[in-house]
Amino acid sequence: MAATVDRSRAVSGRLAPLHSFLLGGAITLFIAAMLSDWAYSTSYEIQWNNFASWLIAGALVLTALAVVWGFVDFFRNDGGQTRGLVYPVLLLITWILGFINALVHAKDAWASMPEGLVLSIIVVLLACIAAGAASMSRRTGALS
Amino acid sequence: MKRASLLIAVLAALSLSACGGTDPDPEQYGADPVLPDHQRGLLPRMTIANPTNWGDELPMVPDGYSISAIATELKIPRQTLVLPNGDILVAEGKGGNAPALKPKDLIAGPIKAKGTTSVESGDRLTLLRDTDGDGTYEMQTVFAENLNAPYGLAFIDGALYVANQDALVRFDYTEGQTRAEAPPVTVTPLPSAINHHWTKAMTASPDGRFLYVGIGSNSNITERGMVAEVDRATIWQIDAATGAHRAYATGVRNPTALAILPGTDQLWAVVNERDELGPNLVPDYLSSILDGGFYGWPYSYWGQNVDPRVKPQNPEKVASAIAPDYSLGSHVAALGLDFSSPVMGAQFAEGAFVGEHGSWNRKDPVGYKVVFVPFTAGRPSGDPIDFVTGFRGEDGKTRGRPVGVTVDPRGALIVADDLSNTIWRITPTR
Numbered sequence: 001m002a003a004t005v006d007r008s009r010a011v012s013g014r015l016a017p018l019h020s021f022l023l024g025g026a027i028t029l030f031i032a033a034m035l036s037d038w039a040y041s042t043s044y045e046i047q048w049n050n051f052a053s054w055l056i057a058g059a060l061v062l063t064a065l066a067v068v069w070g071f072v073d074f075f076r077n078d079g080g081q082t083r084g085l086v087y088p089v090l091l092l093i094t095w096i097l098g099f100i101n102a103l104v105h106a107k108d109a110w111a112s113m114p115e116g117l118v119l120s121i122i123v124v125l126l127a128c129i130a131a132g133a134a135s136m137s138r139r140t141g142a143l144s
Numbered sequence: 145m146k147r148a149s150l151l152i153a154v155l156a157a158l159s160l161s162a163c164g165g166t167d168p169d170p171e172q173y174g175a176d177p178v179l180p181d182h183q184r185g186l187l188p189r190m191t192i193a194n195p196t197n198w199g200d201e202l203p204m205v206p207d208g209y210s211i212s213a214i215a216t217e218l219k220i221p222r223q224t225l226v227l228p229n230g231d232i233l234v235a236e237g238k239g240g241n242a243p244a245l246k247p248k249d250l251i252a253g254p255i256k257a258k259g260t261t262s263v264e265s266g267d268r269l270t271l272l273r274d275t276d277g278d279g280t281y282e283m284q285t286v287f288a289e290n291l292n293a294p295y296g297l298a299f300i301d302g303a304l305y306v307a308n309q310d311a312l313v314r315f316d317y318t319e320g321q322t323r324a325e326a327p328p329v330t331v332t333p334l335p336s337a338i339n340h341h342w343t344k345a346m347t348a349s350p351d352g353r354f355l356y357v358g359i360g361s362n363s364n365i366t367e368r369g370m371v372a373e374v375d376r377a378t379i380w381q382i383d384a385a386t387g388a389h390r391a392y393a394t395g396v397r398n399p400t401a402l403a404i405l406p407g408t409d410q411l412w413a414v415v416n417e418r419d420e421l422g423p424n425l426v427p428d429y430l431s432s433i434l435d436g437g438f439y440g441w442p443y444s445y446w447g448q449n450v451d452p453r454v455k456p457q458n459p460e461k462v463a464s465a466i467a468p469d470y471s472l473g474s475h476v477a478a479l480g481l482d483f484s485s486p487v488m489g490a491q492f493a494e495g496a497f498v499g500e501h502g503s504w505n506r507k508d509p510v511g512y513k514v515v516f517v518p519f520t521a522g523r524p525s526g527d528p529i530d531f532v533t534g535f536r537g538e539d540g541k542t543r544g545r546p547v548g549v550t551v552d553p554r555g556a557l558i559v560a561d562d563l564s565n566t567i568w569r570i571t572p573t574r
Contacts, residue, residue, distance in 0.1 A: 044455045046369040053246040103186040106248035108367040108420060111184065111453040 015134060019073075022066040023091075023134070027127045029059035030098065034120035041117050049112060052120070053105040056098060063095045063127070070134070090130035098123045167423035167508040170473050173527045177471035179446060183422040189507045193259030193542035195563055201543065204534040205570050208489065211532065214274075214281040214558075215567040219266025221560040222343070223401070223480070223548035224567065225297035225304075229319050231273050232281070232550075232558060234567060236266030239293030239309035239342030245368065256504055259542070261563050267291045269306065271322050272567065279556075279571065288315060288324040296346025296402075298355055300384060307344035307357055310336035312382060331355075332387035335375040338362045341416075343479075347402040348384070349409065355382045356392060356411055358399030365418050365453045366442045377441045379413065379433060393433045395465060397441040401481035401548065403496070405432075405522060414478035414498055415468070417445060419505040428478045430498060430517060430524065431468035440465035470524040475503035476511035480549035480559070484516070487555035489572040495519040497531060497557055499546035512536035514546050514559055532559060532570060544568075 015023065033055035040048035070088030077084075101119040105112050167189070172178055205211045215221075218236055225233045244250050268291060273283035288306075296307030304315040306328065313328035334344055334357060341360025348355050361377040362368050379399050381392040398416040405412055411433045417426035418441070426445040433439075438461060440447065442454045447467030450457065472478050480499025484492050495518040500511035512535040515528035535544040544561040552558055552569075559568040 046367060049367075050245050053248070057247045100186065102247070106246060107184060107453075108363070108365045109453040110455040111365075111420070113455075 016069075019066060019069050022062045022069065023127075023131055026059045026062035026066060027124070027131060029055045029062065030120070030124045030127050033059065033101075034117070034124050037113075037117040037120045041113055044110075046109065049105070049109070049116075052116065053102070056102045056105060056120075060095060060098050060102060063091060063098060067091045067095055086136075087130055087134040090126060090133055094123055094126040094130055097126065167506055170424065170506075170508070170510045171527075172424060172427055172471050172473055174471060174524070175467075175469060177427050177446070178424075179427075179449060180422060180424050182425065182452070184420050188420050188505055189423060190255070190504055191507055191509050192255055192504055193502060193509075193512075193536070193545065193563070194540060195259065195261070196541040196543060198543045198564055198566075201534070201537075203532045203544065203568060205532055206491075206530075208573055209570055210573050211568055211570045212279065213566045214279075214569045215270070215272050215284050216565065218270060218565045218567065219263055219268070220261055220562050221266075221270075221547070221565060221567055222295050222562055223297055223345075224550045224558045224560050225299060226550055226552045226558065227299060227317075227319075230277075230552070230554060231271055231322075232552075232567070233287060233297055233304070234270045234272065234560065235294040235297055235306065235548075236268055236270060237291065237293040237295070237309075238265040239295075240339045242338045242340045242362075242368075259504060260545075261565060263565055265293060267293060269294060269297075269324075273322070279569065281569075283322070285322050287322065288328070291328075293342055295343045296357060298346050298348040300348050300352040300355075303384075305331070305346065305348070305355055305384070307334065307346040309339055309342040309344060310334055312344075312346070312355065312357060312387070330387075331384070332382055332389060334380075335359055338368065338372055340364075340368065340372075341376075341398045343398075343400055345400050345402045345413070347404055347411070350404055353384060355384050356380070356402050357382055357389075358396070358402055358413060360398035360400070360416075361441060364420065365451060373442070379411075392435060393437045393439065395437075395439040395441045395443075395461070396433070397439075399433075400479045401499075402433075403481045403483055405519075406483050406485065408522060410522070412481065412483075412496070414472070414481045415439070416477055416479075417474070418442075418451065419475070421451070422474075423506045423508070424474050427471035427474045428476050429468035430470045430472055430478070430481070430496060434466065437466045438464050439468065446471075470517065472498060472500070472515070472517075472528065473510055475506045477501035477503060478511075479547045480514070482549050482551045482557075483519075484551055485553065487553060487572075488551065488557065491529075492516050492531065495524075497549040497551065498528070499549040499559060501545050501547060501562075502536060502542070509536060512542065512545065514549055514557070531557070532568070535561070535563075 036052035268289040271287040293309035345358035502512035514532035545563040
């Protein structure tokens with residue numbers, strides 16, 4: 001990232017546009033996976049389970065990039081203020097739980113339930129909290 | 145941070161529980177096997193065969209028997225048929241066209257493929273002939289080609305029946321023939337959509353009126369949806385003359401070899417049961433197959449043991465499920481079955497030979513051998529006895545994987561090996 005981007009971000013209190021896209025995309029996919037799990041759990045229609053598996057895989061790719069970006073941001077811009085770590089660490093936990101969720105979803109048929117749905121809900125909540133932490137730390141200037 | 149490291153520790157522990165340790169004793173044989181609780185870590189326990197060449201080694205057989213390779217460099221031999229004149233037909237090929245459904249299929253598929261041959265599907269029948277009766281098969285010639293993953297073979301007066309992965313076909317045959325004279329006639333199409341389990345095992349009724357064809361399930365445990373399971377996990381009885389069929393038995397997850405017990409009209413099958421419930425679940429079995437019988441899949445296994453992975457459940461079907469006759473042990477992957485006769489020697493005269501392709505869903509591998517299940521008065525009467533072993537060596541490398549087994553009435557057991565692409569012949573030394 002160019003330094004100019006960082007400065008504009010610090011001024012506006014927002015993530016870089018591509019970083020926002022990664023985070024927003026990941027959360028969208030995690031939410032879609034959660035809804036697919038819910039649909040499977042109520043209908044037993046196996047295709048929802050397949051959808052959830054791919055949605056989680058996609059979300060993990062975007063989340064991984066956002067986690068890296070978050071840590072790079074912290075080490076480049078933060079002068080040792082641990083508050084700046086909240087966002088990338090929360091997002092890393094999101095990724096780890098999401099990965100466990102992907103393994104749970106690799107089980108056949110109903111073997112992925114109800115753990116899959118529970119994990120999907122937790123992951124969505126964590127991802128949203130991480131996004132909130134990102135905007136909080138920016139508003140208070142902790143990340144610039 | 146504390147939380148993160150805790151999570152990492154939990155993850156590490158979970159993956160260790162999936163990969164480490166040893167499996168419980170695999171000996172669960174007979175009519176009443178011990179069925180442990182379900183277990184499945186985050187990752188399935190897997191040990192995939194690590195193939196290597198035989199070199200100078202041979203499979204091991206009991207004292208008083210000898211083994212030799214009578215055909216090599218085949219294209220994935222599966223099942224064999226001994227013709228009345230002593231010629232041996234070999235069905236060669238590989239079927240299935242199941243698409244990847246989940247991300248795991250893209251990962252698991254190539255991993256499991258490492259344990260099988262890289263030779264391409266032969267889609268043909270090869271004929272082997274021992275002209276002078278010395279036990280060496282001098283002639284190895286293609287009898288028919290351009291088939292579609294042929295597997296089950298049967299001979300009924302003047303006709304050869306071949307169960308392709310998508311159809312039952314018939315060749316006219318006159319004794320001594322070494323090449324089919326015309327393309328085969330289709331007797332009836334067979335269920336072939338997806339073909340997760342593609343092998344169409346076959347045997348003929350003693351009177352030659354019917355053919356029995358095994359049609360495996362289209363999934364491990366309904367993960368492709370119940371619509372994909374119409375006409376699957378069943379054994380069809382097909383009228384050889386008209387091609388008309390009816391479901392002879394259902395709930396049979398993957399019937400990979402069929403045979404009639406000599407002297408009776410009773411159909412027997414070896415059946416591969418479901419995976420990913422643990423190292424000692426679910427036992428593959430050898431069983432008589434009753435007309436109209438339901439054997440549990442997918443709702444339950446070994447009688448009334450409900451499989452919680454199947455939703456919605458069907459308590460009425462579970463209540464009607466028949467427990468099989470004889471457990472061969474979980475994950476052994478029985479793919480071959482034939483009944484013996486006194487030509488095989490006194491110890492192996494009465495019973496069934498079973499070819500066990502070998503496990504993937506177990507840390508400590510099982511199978512990878514041919515066993516003999518002794519029978520008394522038409523029922524299994526003891527633990528399996530190793531008959532051909534050494535396919536998986538002490539060095540952990542796999543040199544061969546047995547599939548079809550056929551008793552040659554002249555006094556030999558013919559074993560197809562689809563890893564080294566070899567046909568083995570085991571004879572009593574006289």
